[in-house]
Amino acid sequence: MGLDSSDTRGVRMVTLRNRYEVVRPVYSEDSFAADHEKVCRPFLCFSLKSSCDSKRATNAVLSLLPIIGWMRIYRVREWLLGDVVSGISTGMVAIMQGLAFSLLASLPPSYGLYTAFFPMLTYFFLGTSRHISVGSFPVLSLMVGAVVTRLVPEQGAPANITGFEGLTQDQQRVLVASSVTFLMGVFQLAMGIMQVGFVVMYLSDTLVSGFTTAAAVHILVSQLKFVLGLSVPGINGPLSIIYTLEKIFVQITSTNICDLVMSILIMIVVFIVKELNNIYKAKLPVPIPIEVIMTIIACGVSYGFNFEERFDVGIVGKMVSGYETPIAPNMQVIQNSAVEAFPIAIVGFAVAFSVAKVYSIKHDYTIDGNQELIAFGVSNIFGASFRSFAASTALSRTAVQESSGGKTQIAGLISAMMAMIVTVALGFLLEPLPKSVLGALVIVNLKGMLMQFSEILYLWRKDKPDCVVWVVTCLGAILLGLDIGLAVGLGVELLTVVGFNPLRVLRKRNKALRKIKKLLKKTTFRASVKQKGFRDLFSQTTDDMNMEELDLPTDLKDLPFRMDWNAELPPNISVPRVDLHSLILDFSAVSFLDISALKGLKMTLKEFIHIDVDVYIVSCDGESYILEKLHSCMFFDDEILTSMFFPTLHDAMLHVLDKHKDKKSNGRVVSKTIYISFFLYWASGECLDVQKKYIYPELGLLLE
Secondary structure, three states, rough: OOOOHHHHHHHHHHHHHOOOOOOOOOHHHHHHHHOOOOOOOHHHHHHHHHHHHOOHHHHHHHHHOHHHHHHHHHOOHHHHHHHHHHHHHHHHHHHHHHHHHHHHHOOOOOOHHHOHHHHHHHHHHHOOOOOOOOOOOOOHHHHHHHHHHHOOOOOOOOOOOOOOOOOOOHHHHHHHHHHHOOOOOHHHHHHHHHHHHHEEEEHOOOHHHHHHHHHHHHHHHHHHHHHOOOOOOOOOOOOHHHHHHHHHHOOOOHHHHHHHHHHHHHHHHHHHHHHHHOOOOOOOOOOOHHHHHHHHHHHHHHHHHHHHOOOOEEEEOOOOOOOOOOOOHHHHHHHHHHHHHHHHHHHHEEEEHHHHHHHHHHHHOOOOOEEEEHHHHHHHHHHHHHOOOOOOOOOHHHHHHHHHHOOOOOHHHHHHHHHHHHHHHHHHHHOOOEEHHHHHEEEOOHHHHHHHHHHHHHHHHHOHHHHHHHHHHHHHHHHHHHHHHHHHHHHHHHHHHHHHOOHHHHHHHHHHHHHHHHHOOOOOOHHHHHHHHHHHHHHHHOOOOOOHHHHOOOOOOOOOOOOOOOOOOOOOOOOOOOOEEEEEEEEOOOOOOOOHHHHHHHHHHHHHHHHHOOOEOOOOOOOOHHHHHHHOOOOOOOOOOOOHHOHHHHHHHHHHEEEEOOOOOOHHHHHHHHHHHHHHHHOOOOHHHHHHHHOHHHOOOOOO
């Protein structure tokens, strides 16, 4: 049977999807230079020509306005319907979450709809992710709410700030929230312009997990007053969660039964339907919008039975109709909230970038961390001018946008339009909605974050330092507050990463080696051990080596056996373990090295080499002339060799694997090696999630 042209095209497309293999030797810089002739190009002329190239100018425009890139390839017939359906589905979720999360920010619910609308308008043009749903995020809402209640408490006079005169309490709170959001956007925009998006890589998955789990606990406690129908003032500062729980339990006998029963019923129904959505997500065209359904039912029942007057149920109340005129940020609020605004900016971007990265890998397109910082910075500045509060993304909302068929940010734009329609025309329908319903919706959506407590046992078995980071971050954020807790967790994580001191290890080894050599000088070592024991023998040794001798490479040539520093040593000898055999430094982002940097790099490399850690440097860009600089400055010697340099990370990894394939390394050694090498690679602002999956499967490690 023959094939028509369409069948032929189908076969050809299938053929194009076949895998291909590139077979070449593993190259170091030395072997590559031996096999290939170097081509020298005049640096100044080349740079001037490149800078004037029209293609480079086009790329600059595309990087600043990513919408141009995906709009040019937009498939109207294939994608438009999916984007419309996705936008409607996401819009309904965004509206409900905006109303609910505004309570976390201690703001009237209307302003949650503002956050679902304004930031999306600018991200549509500037963002590189095609799938994330931009809007409110519970953790950020809670962090903004902490500033709001500190400056404008529910009970007592507000802070002495110029600009509060003549404003109601709600207006003062909106001004504080928008000013904090404005400063948050400024921080994000500044980091994006300065190309420092890589700083969020210091926020590891472990730290973010511990932090968001603590935030979930804070959110849960903050919503109890709505679920129970109690009047509890907002409390800030260290141990605020303890004081809040104390006030709740003091008033527990005053619980509003109507609020409690309604909240429990809604949480049960929403939880069950969400589980069914997960089970049957392959069969359902779109997830069942249970939050929307329950909100509509609750509004109708509350209005029909007059819950506000008959059962004293707190309701949303008057909704702001339409949009208000733009406002400028209050400078005194900015001065009083700078310390809180910076971690809000970091957390907001870290969460959004992490979610965007997941979907960019799934759908095979790239995202730019620095451009994302610019996009969110501009979006928050723009939104703050129209009274919205901190915007990022929520994984649940983004999952709805992607799973319901969304292909581009047209879906996000449609969801923003739905929020606009509710704000302008339909907001009055939400006025009888009980606040306890919103609190219940917030709590039931915390399941994913609260389930992260199960990671403690896994981390304890696999990597105890990571487990310590998780626990310290979580406990610190719960007890001390989210901002201080984040700082504490980051400090602990930095200690686990850069607290390793190879020079200290070398000195310990040299001291231990001196003791061992003195023991070997005994004529009858074994007899001496029997007579005196290790402790007495070691007590006869003296550490009379000076610091210069301790810093010299360990001399093992006179020993009659092979020394394994990671093996079990006698009780009186204490040497730190080094669970690392190879360290890879990625130089792809290094364009220049001065003399001070060369000296520091050389000293660091020697310190690792002296404790038997192989060091490799990869991706020295040819145009930056790093290698020529190293040669001209006499960087290489008997210890630091040119063979340590590799053109790509892949070459270096294959070399390491081949070198250590015959050695039985426990999982911890291999895991720690890969972690440090990838951490340093991430620090350059790059991402290797895809490469981790197909380049190094032989490691057998779960590195996601």
